[in-house]
Amino acid sequence: MRSSAKGGVGMQLRTWTSRRLWLLAVYAASAAVLFCAPLMLSDFRLNLLAKFLAYAIVALGLDLIWGYTGILSLGHGVFFGLGGYAMAMYLKLAASGGRLPDFMDWSGLTVLPWFWKPFESIGFAIAAGILLPALLALILGYVTFRNRIRGVYFTILTQALVIITTTLFVGQQAYTGGTNGVTGYSKLFGYSLASPETKRWLYFVTVGVLIGAFLLCRFLVKSRFGKVLRAIRDGENRVRFIGYNPAIYQMVAFAISAGLAGLAGMLFVLHVGIISPSMMGIVPSIEMVLWVAIGGRGTLGGAVLGAVLLNSAKSTFSESYPDMWTLFLGALFVVVVVFLPKGAAGLIGQLRGIGRRKGRESDERTSGVRNPAV
Amino acid sequence: MDVVVLQLFNGISVSSILLLIALGLSITFGLMKVINMAHGELIMIGAYTAYVVQNLFTSYMPASLFGWYFVLAIPASFIVAFLFGLVLEMGLIRFLYGRPLDSLLATWGVGLMLQQIARSIFGAPNVGVTSPEWLNGGMTVLGDVVLPYKRLFILGLVLVCLFLMYVYIYRSHSGRRMRAVMQNREMAACLGISTRRVDAVTFAIGSGIAGIAGCALTLIGPIGPSIGTYYIVDAFMVVVLGGVGKLVGTVFGAVGIGLSNTLFEYWTTASLGKVLVFLCIVAFLQWKPSGLVAMRSRSLDN
Numbered sequence: 047m048r049s050s051a052k053g054g055v056g057m058q059l060r061t062w063t064s065r066r067l068w069l070l071a072v073y074a075a076s077a078a079v080l081f082c083a084p085l086m087l088s089d090f091r092l093n094l095l096a097k098f099l100a101y102a103i104v105a106l107g108l109d110l111i112w113g114y115t116g117i118l119s120l121g122h123g124v125f126f127g128l129g130g131y132a133m134a135m136y137l138k139l140a141a142s143g144g145r146l147p148d149f150m151d152w153s154g155l156t157v158l159p160w161f162w163k164p165f166e167s168i169g170f171a172i173a174a175g176i177l178l179p180a181l182l183a184l185i186l187g188y189v190t191f192r193n194r195i196r197g198v199y200f201t202i203l204t205q206a207l208v209i210i211t212t213t214l215f216v217g218q219q220a221y222t223g224g225t226n227g228v229t230g231y232s233k234l235f236g237y238s239l240a241s242p243e244t245k246r247w248l249y250f251v252t253v254g255v256l257i258g259a260f261l262l263c264r265f266l267v268k269s270r271f272g273k274v275l276r277a278i279r280d281g282e283n284r285v286r287f288i289g290y291n292p293a294i295y296q297m298v299a300f301a302i303s304a305g306l307a308g309l310a311g312m313l314f315v316l317h318v319g320i321i322s323p324s325m326m327g328i329v330p331s332i333e334m335v336l337w338v339a340i341g342g343r344g345t346l347g348g349a350v351l352g353a354v355l356l357n358s359a360k361s362t363f364s365e366s367y368p369d370m371w372t373l374f375l376g377a378l379f380v381v382v383v384v385f386l387p388k389g390a391a392g393l394i395g396q397l398r399g400i401g402r403r404k405g406r407e408s409d410e411r412t413s414g415v416r417n418p419a420v
Numbered sequence: 421m422d423v424v425v426l427q428l429f430n431g432i433s434v435s436s437i438l439l440l441i442a443l444g445l446s447i448t449f450g451l452m453k454v455i456n457m458a459h460g461e462l463i464m465i466g467a468y469t470a471y472v473v474q475n476l477f478t479s480y481m482p483a484s485l486f487g488w489y490f491v492l493a494i495p496a497s498f499i500v501a502f503l504f505g506l507v508l509e510m511g512l513i514r515f516l517y518g519r520p521l522d523s524l525l526a527t528w529g530v531g532l533m534l535q536q537i538a539r540s541i542f543g544a545p546n547v548g549v550t551s552p553e554w555l556n557g558g559m560t561v562l563g564d565v566v567l568p569y570k571r572l573f574i575l576g577l578v579l580v581c582l583f584l585m586y587v588y589i590y591r592s593h594s595g596r597r598m599r600a601v602m603q604n605r606e607m608a609a610c611l612g613i614s615t616r617r618v619d620a621v622t623f624a625i626g627s628g629i630a631g632i633a634g635c636a637l638t639l640i641g642p643i644g645p646s647i648g649t650y651y652i653v654d655a656f657m658v659v660v661l662g663g664v665g666k667l668v669g670t671v672f673g674a675v676g677i678g679l680s681n682t683l684f685e686y687w688t689t690a691s692l693g694k695v696l697v698f699l700c701i702v703a704f705l706q707w708k709p710s711g712l713v714a715m716r717s718r719s720l721d722n
Contacts, residue, residue: 190705195705197520197521198521201524202455202659214692217691332528369536372532373536375529376530380529382525383523384512
């Protein structure tokens with residue numbers, strides 16, 4: 047927002063202040079609720095909420111690449127899983143206390159594989175949990191976006207990436223724990239993972255990371271970089287003709303998005319205590335997309351809201367009516383795509399706009415996805 | 421030598437199944453740019469149709485005629501899947517033209533629902549379909565290599581489907597209209613072709629072929645509600661590799677993926693083989709980003 051906003055400064059200021067204040071109030075209230083939640087919820091519920099907040103971080107990253115750049119990735123389960131495995135490897139090694147992790151024993155390994163060694167350090171594990179997914183995304187982005195492989199072709203390739211990664215992880219049982227995944231952790235920094243105090247502490251960490259991720263995405267979206275991303279979404283070739291190289295922007299956005307997913311995966315493992323290939327498969331990956339679609343693609347708050355809402359609904363209903371839940375989920379995909387392309391955030395905007403027509407128009411101009419991702 | 425022949429045959433057999441599944445996809449994707457993720461569930465519908473036909477035969481027909489149920493099951497699968505496709509197109513897909521990614525998500529939802537419905541009707545466990553007797557056994561070649569009749573039958577079935585599709589697309593009036601719409605929708609509409617009808621029929625035919633694929637899959641193993649998801653991503657890779665718009669591309673894509681899959685899995689392990697195939701596909705796309713056989717077009721965004 048450097049020079050381009052100059053022309054309409056006066057006009058912007060008018061809508062700016064009320065809208066800004068309103069949003070700021072909503073954000074502050076949400077953050078306050080999140081920080082007070084431990085006072086109101088039981089330990090079990092708090093743990094669930096922490097898991098959903100970790101999911102919300104994935105949704106933020108996915109929104110960045112899908113909602114803002116128009117690239118649909120069905121491969122975020124892999125990035126999420128890679129982050130999860132990085133953290134799980136550290137926790138597993140810490141729990142095994144110098145001996146070989148149990149599943150390697152069962153598979154007949156006698157020495158720790160070389161790529162497990164560095165994960166004895168938490169610093170390396172955290173760095174790898176973010177950088178490995180980002181690097182994978184960067185490579186995949188390099189070989190696709192540079193050749194203008196995009197749209198559905200790219201989406202199908204990401205889905206294939208999910209399939210091969212899960213088969214690889216299932217197949218290499220000795221190194222990854224196979225179908226069972228990696229579980230059985232005990233301690234983080236010497237604190238027991240099972241104790242309520244640690245869980246509460248981890249909850250606050252997750253809230254902090256979520257707010258950090260939100261601010262990062264917000265900064266990116268409001269910056270010139272974000273403007274180029276939206277321009278790519280709405281007309282990639284025009285962007286190219288103006289003299290930008292869309293491939294670089296797409297790659298960077300994809301890598302940041304994957305890094306966020308990896309970060310979320312690490313937090314997820316800390317809350318849930320297990321990571322397995324089924325958590326990074328095709329179905330979880332596409333569910334992540336649904337969180338964003340439901341909340342409203344192209345709005346960051348919507349992505350967070352969608353992840354928390356849908357997962358709360360899932361944990362409430364799917365336990366008692368698993369069959370109905372699958373049907374509902376399927377119908378949700380259809381309904382959201384056909385009737386609510388802007389998701390819940392769009393719906394709220396519409397409802398507010400009934401009273402204030404003018405407000406809605408400027409609202410749409412800034413936040414809406416006028417031209418759905420093609 | 422025997423091993424090579426056997427692996428080659430296996431590869432071709434896998435290719436033929438992939439081709440049968442990808443044929444339907446390549447027309448819906450090629451013509452309408454609709455990503456039909458429910459394609460796998462149309463396969464499932466075809467497979468369950470074969471199962472129902474089999475059950476009808478065992479209950480109402482004399483046992484001596486049982487062997488012929490499969491002959492009836494193939495057209496039945498086609499028709500049922502065709503009708504499902506027609507309903508899907510008219511009820512949902514037509515609102516999603518021009519939004520390929522949205523169509524992907526919506527049809528995924530439809531697939532999820534269809535799977536759940538199948539689970540409530542037929543139960544979650546897999547069901548077996550007894551193959552007709554005349555397809556048991558195999559042909560012995562080169563001394564001791566046995567080529568199962570079932571696989572040969574599927575190969576023949578694919579060739580017949582391919583031939584019929586060729587005739588339909590390139591030699592019939594209806595097929596010419598279809599190609600016209602594919603190449604230039606507005607122009608075709610100006611010339612009086614009802615593009616709506618072409619869309620609906622094309623989508624239904626693509627779905628019907630998925631039904632036949634499902635029927636063929638009953639010969640290979642037991643079938644379950646999620647049988648389609650097993651194959652769908654591979655089939656999409658065939659389309660990506662082969663390019664859209666021409667049958668030839670799909671054939672090459674299927675043969676390429678089927679053969680390399682079998683060979684890599686034979687040389688390495690099943691999981692590593694899949695990784696290698698994926699890497700090969702990505703490497704190939706570096707050379708030809710729009711697939712093996714691409715439609716020539718002057719438009720920038722397509």
